[in-house]
Structure formats: C-alpha cells, structure tokens
Amino acid sequence: MKKPGTRHKARKRAVDLLFEAEVKNCSPVDLIVQRRELAIGDDSVGKINDYTAQIVEGIAGDTAGVDAVISSHLKEWTLPRLPAVDRAILRLATWELFNTVDVPTMVVVDEAVELAKELSTDDSPAFINGVLGRIVLLAPQVRAALTAEQAGGSTTDSRSQES
Template sequence: MKQPGTRHKARQRAVDLLFEAEAKDVSPMELIAQRRELVVDDESIGMIHPYTARVVEGLTADRAQIDAVLTSHLREWTLPRLPAVDRAILRLAAWELFNTHDVPPVVVVDEAVELAKELSTDESPAFVNGVLGRIVTLAPQVRAASIATGSEPDTAGE
C-alpha cells in the first residue's frame, strides 16, 4: 500500500482546518494563527506545513470565486447541501486546480478523490471525481492566464 506523501498530509490538514473553521464559523486563517501560537507551548499540536498554510490562505482569499465555480458545476446539488467534508475537499481541489502550477491537474483530482475515500462517505469519491472532472477543463486556461498576468504563486520552500 502506498504511503501518503507530505503534500497529501498537508492537504488533509487543510481539509481538517477548513471543516473546523466552517463548523466554528471562524476564518481558517484564524485557526492557523491559533495553532501556530499553541505549538510554541505544546508540540503535540503539530506545526502547520507551509503548503497547508498556502492553500488555506489562497482559498480564503479566493473563496467567493471558487464557490461560484463549484456552484456552476454541481448537478442536482447546491453547495450548502453538500456534506461539509465534501465541500472542503472540493474547495481545496478547485483552488489547487487554478493556482498550483507545480501540481498537474490529474494529481489534484486524484488527491481529492483519495481524501474523499479517507474522510467522507462511500459515495463521496465518485461525486468529487465527477464535479472535478467538469471543472478540470477550466484549469489550463486559468493557469495560463495567471502566468500571463504575472500572478503565478510562489512555490519556493515547498
């Protein structure tokens, strides 16, 4: 069995933070700040991986656009009706599809499906795959546009 990599664990932590923030009705960035303060006194809290912080920060900034894209690609569902874990996974994956130039879209979709298998219902992996399969076609144009405008995110240190 394949062992999860560092980025997979970082994504999983990002989904956990997004889920928790929504449940507590707080900003995910606020949770990251709290964890960074707590880890100083309690190492069992665990450091926030730079990729986790990058994804959560980017998603927080782009959430309205990401939610609009997800909403327009859902069939027979609305974003608020989705299980919270699926919503977090889809948001994370959609943000990655559009903003991580160093991760191929097929890897983003595969990682999201794996997270759904690990964290959600039996139906979730197929659902997540279907939604992202409709969104993935937009990724090359969005990525190219961000490169052309010079807004490609910094990937150093990961």
C-alpha cells in the same frame, strides 16, 4: 500501500482546518494563526505545513470565487446541501486546480478523490471525481492566465516545488 507524501498530508490538514472553521463559523486563517501559536509551546499540537497555510489562505482569499465555480459545476445539488467535508475537499481541489501550476491537474483530482475516500462517505469519491472532472476543463486556461500574469511580474510565486 503507498506512503502519503508531504503534500498529501498538507492537503489533509487543510481540509481539516477548512472543515473546523466552517463548523466553528470562524476564519480558517485565524485557526492557522492559533495553531501556530499553540505549536510553539505544545509539542502535541502539530505544526502547520507552509503548503497547508498557502492552500487555506488562498481559499480564504477567494472563497466566493471558488464557491461560484463549484456551484456552477454541480448537477442536482447546491453547495450548502453537500456534506461539509465534501465542500472542503472541493474547495481545496478547485483552488489548487487554478492556482498551483506546478501540480498536474490529474494529481489534484486524484488527491481530492483519495481525501474523499479517507474522510467522507462511500459515495463522495465518485461524486467529487465527477464534479472535478467538469471543473478540470477550465484549469488550463486559468493556469495559463496565472502563468502569464506571473511572467509579467504582477505576482511572485513562492510555492514549493515539492509534489
């Protein structure tokens, strides 16, 4: 079995934080702040990877947009009807498909399916793969626009180059 990489662990932690925030009805960004503060004085609290924080903060900053994309690609389902962990995985993958130009789209989809295998129901991996298979068609245009925006100096990309 392949050992999970740093980004896989970061994604899994992001899903955990997104899920926890939804259950607690609180901000996932606030959870990151709390965990980072706790980790300072307590070694049993895992540190928050920068990529985890980037994902969670990105999703939190555009939840409505991410949810709209997911909702428009669901067939015979609504976002609120999905299991909370599946929503978190779909949010993570959708955000990553559109915002991480250094990660190949198929890696994003594969990682989401793997997370579904680890964290959700037996039917979830195929379901998530199907939804993302439709969303991934939009990714090249969105990524191209992001790259053009960054090249124009509108934003600074501080993402890690580690996959």
